[in-house]
Amino acid sequence: MPKDTMPAPRTLFQKIWDDHLIHTDDNGSSLIYIDRHLVHEVTSPQAFEGLRMTGRKVHHPHGTLAVADHNVPTTDRSQGIAEPMSRLQIETLSKNCAEFGVQLFDMMDKRQGIVHIIGPEQGFTQPGMTIVCGDSHTSTHGAFGALAFGIGTSEVEHVLATQTLIQKPAKSMRITVNGKLQNGVTAKDMILAIIGKIGTAGGTGYVLEYAGEAVQSLSMEGRMTMCNMSIEGGARAGLIAPDETTFAYIKGRPMAPQGTEFDKAVDYWKTLHSDADATYDKEIVLQAEDIAPTVTWGTTPEDVLPITERVPAPSDFKDKAKQKSVERMLDYMGLTAGTNLQDILVDKIFIGSCTNGRIEDLRAVAAVAKGKKIADNVKHAMVVPGSGLVKEMAEEEGIADILIEAGFDWREPGCSMCLAMNADKLDPKERCASTSNRNFEGRQGRGGRTHLMSPAMAAAAAITGTLKDVRDL
Amino acid sequence: MEAFTKLSGIAAPLRMINVDTDIIIPKQFLKTIKRSGLGVHAFHDIRYNEDGSEKPDFVLNKPEYKNTCTLITGENFGCGSSREHAPWAILDMGIKCIIAPSFADIFYNNSFKNGILPIQLPQEQVEQLMKEAEDNPDAPLNIDLEKQTIQRGNKLSFDFDIDPARKHSLLNGLDDIGLTLEKKAHIVEFETKDKDKRSWLYK
Numbered sequence: 001m002p003k004d005t006m007p008a009p010r011t012l013f014q015k016i017w018d019d020h021l022i023h024t025d026d027n028g029s030s031l032i033y034i035d036r037h038l039v040h041e042v043t044s045p046q047a048f049e050g051l052r053m054t055g056r057k058v059h060h061p062h063g064t065l066a067v068a069d070h071n072v073p074t075t076d077r078s079q080g081i082a083e084p085m086s087r088l089q090i091e092t093l094s095k096n097c098a099e100f101g102v103q104l105f106d107m108m109d110k111r112q113g114i115v116h117i118i119g120p121e122q123g124f125t126q127p128g129m130t131i132v133c134g135d136s137h138t139s140t141h142g143a144f145g146a147l148a149f150g151i152g153t154s155e156v157e158h159v160l161a162t163q164t165l166i167q168k169p170a171k172s173m174r175i176t177v178n179g180k181l182q183n184g185v186t187a188k189d190m191i192l193a194i195i196g197k198i199g200t201a202g203g204t205g206y207v208l209e210y211a212g213e214a215v216q217s218l219s220m221e222g223r224m225t226m227c228n229m230s231i232e233g234g235a236r237a238g239l240i241a242p243d244e245t246t247f248a249y250i251k252g253r254p255m256a257p258q259g260t261e262f263d264k265a266v267d268y269w270k271t272l273h274s275d276a277d278a279t280y281d282k283e284i285v286l287q288a289e290d291i292a293p294t295v296t297w298g299t300t301p302e303d304v305l306p307i308t309e310r311v312p313a314p315s316d317f318k319d320k321a322k323q324k325s326v327e328r329m330l331d332y333m334g335l336t337a338g339t340n341l342q343d344i345l346v347d348k349i350f351i352g353s354c355t356n357g358r359i360e361d362l363r364a365v366a367a368v369a370k371g372k373k374i375a376d377n378v379k380h381a382m383v384v385p386g387s388g389l390v391k392e393m394a395e396e397e398g399i400a401d402i403l404i405e406a407g408f409d410w411r412e413p414g415c416s417m418c419l420a421m422n423a424d425k426l427d428p429k430e431r432c433a434s435t436s437n438r439n440f441e442g443r444q445g446r447g448g449r450t451h452l453m454s455p456a457m458a459a460a461a462a463i464t465g466t467l468k469d470v471r472d473l
Numbered sequence: 474m475e476a477f478t479k480l481s482g483i484a485a486p487l488r489m490i491n492v493d494t495d496i497i498i499p500k501q502f503l504k505t506i507k508r509s510g511l512g513v514h515a516f517h518d519i520r521y522n523e524d525g526s527e528k529p530d531f532v533l534n535k536p537e538y539k540n541t542c543t544l545i546t547g548e549n550f551g552c553g554s555s556r557e558h559a560p561w562a563i564l565d566m567g568i569k570c571i572i573a574p575s576f577a578d579i580f581y582n583n584s585f586k587n588g589i590l591p592i593q594l595p596q597e598q599v600e601q602l603m604k605e606a607e608d609n610p611d612a613p614l615n616i617d618l619e620k621q622t623i624q625r626g627n628k629l630s631f632d633f634d635i636d637p638a639r640k641h642s643l644l645n646g647l648d649d650i651g652l653t654l655e656k657k658a659h660i661v662e663f664e665t666k667d668k669d670k671r672s673w674l675y676k
Binding site: 019022023025027028029031033035042043045046049050054056059070071085086088089092126128129134135136138150151152153154155157158161162163164166168200201204205234236257261262264265268300321322324325419420421438440441442443446 | 488489490491493495496499500501503504505506507508518523547548549552553554555556557560575576577578579582583586587636637638641649650653654656657659660663664667670671672673674676
């Protein structure tokens with residue numbers, strides 16, 4: 001083909017966009033097809049109510065999967081939920097799913113879990129799809145090379161009614177991490193370091209594509225951790241091109257294509273990568289060897305430092321508004337500038353969430369905690385598996401026994417203290433080493449102080465009672 | 474959705490950056506199954522003391538800002554979760570316009586779906602409006618969506634940008650779902666073609 005008639009090189013984002021574009025209006029707004037929709041109890045009741053009031057139906061019920069996760073107790077739930085508001089919200093989800101013909105994993109279903117854990121686990125999440133959910137951490141599913149992003153309740157209703165969304169194309173940013181991660185450094189450290197570099201608004205308006213050797217070497221679990229936190233860098237979606245690791249993960253899962261359909265799907269999935277000469281609106285490059293185990297010290301996910309550093313002072317920052325914000329953060333976090341991060345004592349440990357509640361995360365915690373006990377100053381160390389199936393697997397592998405022996409509290413699956421909507425929360429001024437995704441003021445309980453880190457680092461904090469470099473254990 | 478054409482009234486300065494959705498509406502108020510009634514809980518932790526009394530230094534608690542209809546604030550407003558409870562709560566307080574140097578994507582999008590106008594302006598202009606709102610709380614801020622202008626007394630007047638499609642929907646209070654359902658033939662046509670290409674999705 002002569003060069004001037006060759007199709008223009010496209011990014012992975014553009015390929016997925018083009019394959020889902022239904023119609024573009026004269027004013028530039030586009031209608032795109034949504035392949036898969038995940039629904040949970042918190043952001044859906046008003047959407048179903050909207051359908052009811054307008055007499056609309058769900059356009060494509062089997063494109064939607066629902067689960068109760070945000071509000072569920074992580075203790076024995078066979079007797080139901082004591083808290084009436086939470087109970088009503090979960091009962092409302094069940095009623096809505098029955099009325100509109102949507103498949104639901106209810107609280108007692110073994111497949112129940114955090115919405116972003118169960119989608120991939122069931123094979124519901126696949127490369128090249130558009131996937132949405134009324135939850136900002138929908139970006140998780142981008143690990144499969146799916147265009148996945150969080151939406152509000154009005155858009156949940158829009159997708160239920162039409163299986164489409166009105167969108168504008170995003171800008172594209174490639175983040176390349178070359179080289180190999182050091183021992184003790186994980187996908188979580190990599191994404192925290194990236195957010196530290198671009199800032200919490202650095203990705204606003206962009207879809208991020210993660211690339212490079214350190215990203216390609218990750219398991220699917222690690223890739224999900226990275227894409228999950230894209231939203232903490234302001235990007236609605238993160239993408240990683242699918243490869244053999246992806247296809248092997250999907251094969252045989254209950255909702256994945258089977259037999260010859262799987263082969264046909266793989267042929268299509270193999271086309272889903274950015275063309276060699278595709279261009280991006282922005283490029284960021286990091287070297288994996290430069291990344292240390294990383295923790296947050298402030299109340300936004302960009303406030304990160306290598307564990308070997310000290311708490312910063314407001315004067316370390318140039319921007320006036322940021323200086324003022326740092327003053328407020330240090331006060332809220334109860335920290336003094338100049339303190340060695342590894343001298344900071346912790347009260348609680350939270351292992352779980354859609355960021356780090358998968359089996360590989362629990363294995364990493366067990367590897368650090370095996371044969372040890374949690375420190376005396378640690379009041380409570382919770383482990384909340386991401387799903388019933390993760391919990392079952394961890395129990396079969398002996399992980400649960402190792403953690404219980406070490407003094408961890410082994411609980412039922414759900415979102416739990418990542419957002420503290422159920423009974424699991426920090427008390428004011430309690431300090432928590434957490435594997436979750438947000439360290440906002442009040443996120444884990446009013447006045448609670450959150451330090452984000454990897455599962456291995458949270459395990460190290462549990463054992464030593466302080467923020468601790470896991471490489472020294 | 475209620476149409477947004479013009480707005481005139483008190484503007485309050487909220488001098489914070491990265492105001493996240495947990496600050497706008499904490500999680501304990503997300504258990505509702507309704508859209509209304511969240512205004513009383515908006516900005517809960519920075520607005521109320523532990524005993525439920527109002528914090529006097531929080532801007533929206535000050536008598537001069539009680540009838541605020543426009544909020545002027547710092548960069549990256551609305552970052553964090555996708556909860557539409559955030560714009561619902563703000564709207565329920567009577568605030569119909571937010572002016573900031575930048576917004577988080579999902580919050581920005583959710584605002585339009587609820588008849589709230591988020592206006593992005595350069596940092597210097599936001600700072601001027603912020604200072605004016607601090608110095609002269611009683612002077613009304615006038616916003617005209619059709620003309621895309623913000624005006625305050627004789628001193629300050631700025632133009633703002635807005636996506637034409639969003640502007641049209643807001644001015645007319647249009648229902649997106651209704652508009653999309655008018656394109657049903659396009660959707661069905663897409664599905665028919667796509668079933669050949671990606672048959673495994675339709676099994």
